[in-house]
Amino acid sequence: MALFHNIRDAWLLLEDGTIYxxxxxxxxxxxxxxxxxxxxxxxxxxxxxxxSYYGQIVTQTFPLIGNYxxxxxxxxxPNPALKGYIVREWCENPSNFRCxxxxxxxxxxxxxxxxxxxxxxxxxRKLRESGTMNGMITTQDPTGNVPELxxxxxxxxxxxxxxxxxxxxxxxxEAEGEPQYHVxxxxxxxxxxxxxxxxxxxxxxxxxxxxxxxxxxxxxxxDGIMLSNGPGDPAQNVEAIANLKEMMQLKxxxxxxxxxxxxxxxxxxxxxxxxxxxxxxxxxPVTDIDHGRTLVTTQNHGYAIINESxxxxxxxxxxxxxxxxxxxxxxxxxxxxxxxxxxxxAYGGPRDTAYLFDEFLDMMKKYREEK
Numbered sequence: 001m002a003l004f005h006n007i008r009d010a011w012l013l014l015e016d017g018t019i020y021x022x023x024x025x026x027x028x029x030x031x032x033x034x035x036x037x038x039x040x041x042x043x044x045x046x047x048x049x050x051x052s053y054y055g056q057i058v059t060q061t062f063p064l065i066g067n068y069x070x071x072x073x074x075x076x077x078p079n080p081a082l083k084g085y086i087v088r089e090w091c092e093n094p095s096n097f098r099c100x101x102x103x104x105x106x107x108x109x110x111x112x113x114x115x116x117x118x119x120x121x122x123x124x125r126k127l128r129e130s131g132t133m134n135g136m137i138t139t140q141d142p143t144g145n146v147p148e149l150x151x152x153x154x155x156x157x158x159x160x161x162x163x164x165x166x167x168x169x170x171x172x173x174e175a176e177g178e179p180q181y182h183v184x185x186x187x188x189x190x191x192x193x194x195x196x197x198x199x200x201x202x203x204x205x206x207x208x209x210x211x212x213x214x215x216x217x218x219x220x221x222x223d224g225i226m227l228s229n230g231p232g233d234p235a236q237n238v239e240a241i242a243n244l245k246e247m248m249q250l251k252x253x254x255x256x257x258x259x260x261x262x263x264x265x266x267x268x269x270x271x272x273x274x275x276x277x278x279x280x281x282x283x284x285p286v287t288d289i290d291h292g293r294t295l296v297t298t299q300n301h302g303y304a305i306i307n308e309s310x311x312x313x314x315x316x317x318x319x320x321x322x323x324x325x326x327x328x329x330x331x332x333x334x335x336x337x338x339x340x341x342x343x344x345x346a347y348g349g350p351r352d353t354a355y356l357f358d359e360f361l362d363m364m365k366k367y368r369e370e371k
Contacts, residue, residue, distance in 0.1 A: 010115045012057075012086065012123070013142050015134045015153045020123060025090055026107025026114030028139045032156045033057040033083030035135040036302065037124045039281030043298075044103070046346070048085065048112070049075040051165040051189030052258065052300045054231035055158035057084035057135055061124050061281075066091040069099030070106040076191040081165055081231070084137040085114045086123070113137050131276045132302060161232030162240065162259075165189035166210040175204040181223040181364045184208055188230030188240065188259045193345040197357050198226065211239050214246035223364040224253045227260025229343065234262035234272055234303055241267045248335045253363035255356070256339030258301055264339050265330055271309035275326070278302035279341075282350060285322035286329075286342055294322055295353050298346030305330070305341075336363050 010024035014035065037059040038047055044065050047058060065087040090103050107114050115137045127133070134156045136142070142149050166187045173195055175181075180202035185195060188210050198205050206220065210230075217225060225247060234241075244267035247254065256264045262272055279299040286297045304326040307317050319329030319340060329340040344353035 008139055009141070010137060010139045011142050012115055012118060013136045013138070013146070013149055013153065014126070015150060016130065017146065017150060018126065019143065019146075020118040022115050022118035024114065024139045025104045025116055026085065027111045029113055030136060030138040030140060031057070031084045031113045032134065032136045032153055034132060034156070034158060035059065035127065036132055036278055036280060037061055037120075037127055038300070039283060040298070041282065043074075043282060043346070045070050045074040046076050046191070048080050048082065048106070049077045050191055050300060051077050051081045052191075052229050052231045054081040054161045054165050054189065056082055056231075057086060057137060058082050059086040059120055059123055059127075060088075061120060063088040063120070064091060065089070066103035067094055068096035069094030070101050070103060071096070071098040072100055073098065076193060077165075080110050080112050081189070082112065085112055086118065086120065086137070087114070087116050088118070088120045090114075090116050113139075127277050132278060158232050159236075162188045162210050162230050162237055165231060167207055168209055170209075171207040173199055173205045173207070175202045176200050177202055179204045181361065181368070182206070182221070183224045183226050183364075184212070184217050184220055184222045185226040186210060186212060186228060186260070188228045188237070188263070190228030190230070191343070191345060194226065194228055194257065197345045197354070201357060201361055203361070210237070211243065213243050214250055217247060217252070218250055222252065223368055224255065224360060226360075227254065227256035227264060227339070229258035229260065229300070231259070233274075234259055234266055237263060248332075248337065251335055253360065253367050254335070254337035254339075255360040255363075256337070257343060257345070258341060261330065261339035261341050262303060262305055264337065265305040265310065265315075268314050268332070269309075269311050271306045272303045273306050274303050275301075279321070282346070284342065287320050287322050289318055289320065296350040297328075297342035297353055298350065299342045301341060336367060
């Protein structure tokens, strides 16, 4: 952190009235969001640019962030969607051959308000015990106006999250090498590594808006449909859920990740629940029931599908979280479709689950042969 520069005070005010005093980095000002934490030790640039964090203030539990800087390659989207960023300490002089700038400069460029030099362990314990809550980061002393600020904080809601992070028109990306398949990627707030994972496996990818209909997908003549990750409460996406009900009838192979997993489950009659503080980090253990092994996965979600709500005639749970037994995957019985709650494309963390992309390619190969 900047030990010899002019240090500006900053504060975090939580909706329960708790105040943490620290220092400001990144942009100055005031921001309100849902305060969450992630346990990832690396991949902070991916975290900062992950659209799934739309409307949230993200706390890093790892104590030193920014030691390898920021580069031109690791972003998951062109601009951060989060509302604020909290770390214990940031590295002013990063060292890495790909480094282009430090974390403070990156946050300033994208107008992200940051807070450092607070006890992130104490904040994480509070969120674990009390659950996710709204909060405000500000560079203006809030102590003289707490009641009015608490009203603003408690009134905050994340709305139209998917609409605000999705593309508005189709975007085409050519496969690496000889094109093998054409995939429609429904953009609910997709991470670019999903697209990269498909492209490097010989798939041309057309990224389409979140509200693309089944009829529009069918007219594209694609070999597969990828449902991306994204932010917010899955149940709010009524239009997308209705479209997915019809897409299941097309019998085109479907692979869903994170929010895409949740939306397809809701489209098939399942129910969701809000987790106490969510799963966010690169070390979440998941049991793969079919293969009888445990995977180390990267995750970022605050909601989960209720296992018992999945109609056994429609689908079955294929993966469960080894910590709390929540649903981490579903395989569908009446259509060539499967989904997972975790991120198999997340290369800021483990790569245990990249094989799922290959399973999707096998489904598309079979679909192509049977057409």
